[in-house]
Amino acid sequence: MTDSRSDFHEELERLKSDMVRMAAAVTEGVSRVTEALLRQDVAEADQIVAADDELDLLALETEERMIEVIALQAPVASDLRKVLVDLRMVMEVERSGDLVTNIAKAIPRLQGAELSPQLRGLIDQMREEAVKLFRKAIDSYVEGDAGLASTVDEFDDRLDALHVEYLDTLFASFGTSQLTPQQGFQLAVIGRFYERIGDHAVNISERVQYMVTGRLPAHAGAERARARREAQEQAHR
């Protein structure tokens, strides 16, 4: 098989590697920020915040190259789906990087806060699940594996459950712990950041399925609206 558009396809491969690099920066960031949080390491937190600028720049440059590909190469079929998915993924990865930064920014505000062993354990578990989810989503992207991509949503349920458990544990401790209201609020919000990273991983996996199969993911809300519209049209005939 001769590839008569090898320059174009090589650029697509380079974009793919860059996406993987960005995703690795995010999963590494999730682990790093969690350790900094549990150690209350403010210096490390500052570095993580600064590192997000690098990710933002990489995301911007990658997006520019994707736009160029669309303008100059008029991709169609699987090439088109790939570029469209890449564009979405840049967004999802960049937002996930922002969430890591949000966690880092919370660390100085938690100076001196006593975290119970249960809370620490749950934070660490949320980290583990979020990283696992993200890696699975990216693996499915690299391999073009729609089957693997479709499992990410299920695994996200685990992270959602952990998040609920974390909040329950946090609120249960309010009467007895030394946490100030501000610290309690900050910790609650941190839980949400981990949960949101999981959501971005799910979004990525849905887009990967589109890239491979050509079918857009079904959304419950959209399906409901469509069913209502069709019912109305039936009624009018």
Add this chain to the structure above:
Amino acid sequence: MADERAPAQSGAEGGPEDRHFGHADRREHAAPSISLKADFASNHGTDEATAGAEVVLDVRDVAVYYGDFRAVGGVTLPIRMNEVTAMIGPSGCGKSTMLRAFNRMNDLIVGARIEGLISYHGIDLYAPNVDPVEVRRRIGMVFQKPNPFPKSIYDNIAYGPRIAGRRKGLEEVVERSLRSAALWDEVKDRLKDSALSLSGGQQQRLCIARAIAVEPDVVLMDEPCSSLDPIATNAIEELIRQLREAYTIVIVTHNMQQAARISDRTAFFTTNVNGGKRTGELVEFDFTDKLFTNPGDQRTEDYLTGRFG
């Protein structure tokens, strides 16, 4: 110069599945033609709900042979009313051969024959008592290189209706056809000028006007923009979009992006190498937006993304 309106030889031999056409200079007295219905809905447009629903040209398992050589085969292709159907594929895939089969232009080639069935509004186009001239009036053709007659603009358009026996109302026919081809405003003050004085893009629109002057319901176009610059190409593409409302259009193009821009459905043909010769076959036929975002066949995918075997 080839004049697609010239009376061709009719007279078929052979069994129902296999239509041979006589040698070019043989003359036969044809049996009375089956009259092709004159009251097609397509010339009056159709409403939203049924646009494109009716099959005008039903192509069933068709192959085209030149003597023993099978140029293209395996073609089942329902061409729907008031749609633009594009045929794309690499050189030698048989798309132009197939297009010519749709209005019996292959009759003019010695040894050309088809297998399978092409029916037009339910009538077998290759049936023994079908008049090929009438076929080519109903199913007109526009070629890659504009080929106006060396006559005035007016006479180019009036020629077909005159041949068909029309004596009155020619001016209206000429104006209507030139308006439909988006050419009237540019030429209305010089209808007596030679058609050859027009630009390439104008000549091609003239050829389109000439084709529709005889009130076809299908217009076949064989790479109509290949010899035109981008501005003229855009004008023709715009025209095709408008013509779709009153006509059914089949266009062969080697420009994938053009097929993507203007067609409702696209047929992709590929080549196979058989004993050192390239033959064509139909691979996939689908709505254009589906074909260009998510083709079903890997061969289509490979062609569209530039990977050739």
